[in-house]
Amino acid sequence: MVSLEVDGSTGSVDPVQRVVCHSSSATFVHEPRTRGSNGMSARPHIVLRDADREDAAALVALWTECLEASHDEGSEAFTQQSLWREPGVAEAASALELALSRPDKRIIVALIDGEIIGATVCDISTLTPITLTRILIVTEIQVSPRFRRRSVASTLLSAAASHGEDHNCEIVVAAIPVHSREPHRYLTKIGFNQIAVVRAIQASKLRSRLTTRATNSRDTGKLIAVRRTLRRRQGQPRSAKPRP
Numbered sequence: 001m002v003s004l005e006v007d008g009s010t011g012s013v014d015p016v017q018r019v020v021c022h023s024s025s026a027t028f029v030h031e032p033r034t035r036g037s038n039g040m041s042a043r044p045h046i047v048l049r050d051a052d053r054e055d056a057a058a059l060v061a062l063w064t065e066c067l068e069a070s071h072d073e074g075s076e077a078f079t080q081q082s083l084w085r086e087p088g089v090a091e092a093a094s095a096l097e098l099a100l101s102r103p104d105k106r107i108i109v110a111l112i113d114g115e116i117i118g119a120t121v122c123d124i125s126t127l128t129p130i131t132l133t134r135i136l137i138v139t140e141i142q143v144s145p146r147f148r149r150r151s152v153a154s155t156l157l158s159a160a161a162s163h164g165e166d167h168n169c170e171i172v173v174a175a176i177p178v179h180s181r182e183p184h185r186y187l188t189k190i191g192f193n194q195i196a197v198v199r200a201i202q203a204s205k206l207r208s209r210l211t212t213r214a215t216n217s218r219d220t221g222k223l224i225a226v227r228r229t230l231r232r233r234q235g236q237p238r239s240a241k242p243r244p
Contacts, residue, residue: 044112046152048159051100051107051119056092058116059109062142069145070180108159110143110152117144120156124167135171136164141183153186 051059064086087095099105104125110118121140127133138160143152164172174192176183201209 044147044150046150046155047111048108048155049111051096051109053093053097053100055109055116056096057089059096059119060087060089060092062116062119062144065144065146066142106163108156108163110156112147117147118142118152118156120160122160122163124164124169127171133171134167134169135173136160136167136169138172138174141174141176148182153183 063084067084096107099107099121104123106122108120108122109116119140119142120138123137123139125135125137127135138157141153141156143156161172172192173195174187175198176187
């Protein structure tokens, strides 16, 4: 059993809040922060577990809710908007089954009162194809807008970190949409540095652009060859005409 203590706002040690991860089980428990007798309510009880096929509908709803909330932050706040399309439950279930069949991938969901309100996706890989340095790649940190600023993200990240430690990962990489300001601020605050830029394009558009560039390159080459031939001809001295 691995015990991690994380403060949801700063990532520092908190003696009250604890994430308990059982390696032999898919159950995680996040104990709520207790309050004094001043009448303040305790933080909600967060339960973490591995996702399964039956979570398809709830995860589609979570992703859609997060996308809709991003519209309020500006047109560029969520860079995956142009790539996102809402899948059906059957498609999502098949995608989950495919993802979870991979031994190097894990999807962890966070629940409050039985409702999925957050999720993170973890991949185990190597730093480069020619090294054995193992890394944990966190490709999603989704939290319902209704439950933000309640330590859900830090709880998910703590579970992801524990998963990476179980697989001897030396580095943790988080891929976050570039215009998502709050996640970037949080990750920067707890020590993440920028090491790469991820760009995306529709596959059909990429093929079209590459084909156009190749065609233009061939046409340009032909035009340059014709111009060089004309210049050479213009530079040659004209033969003298025979006198009558």
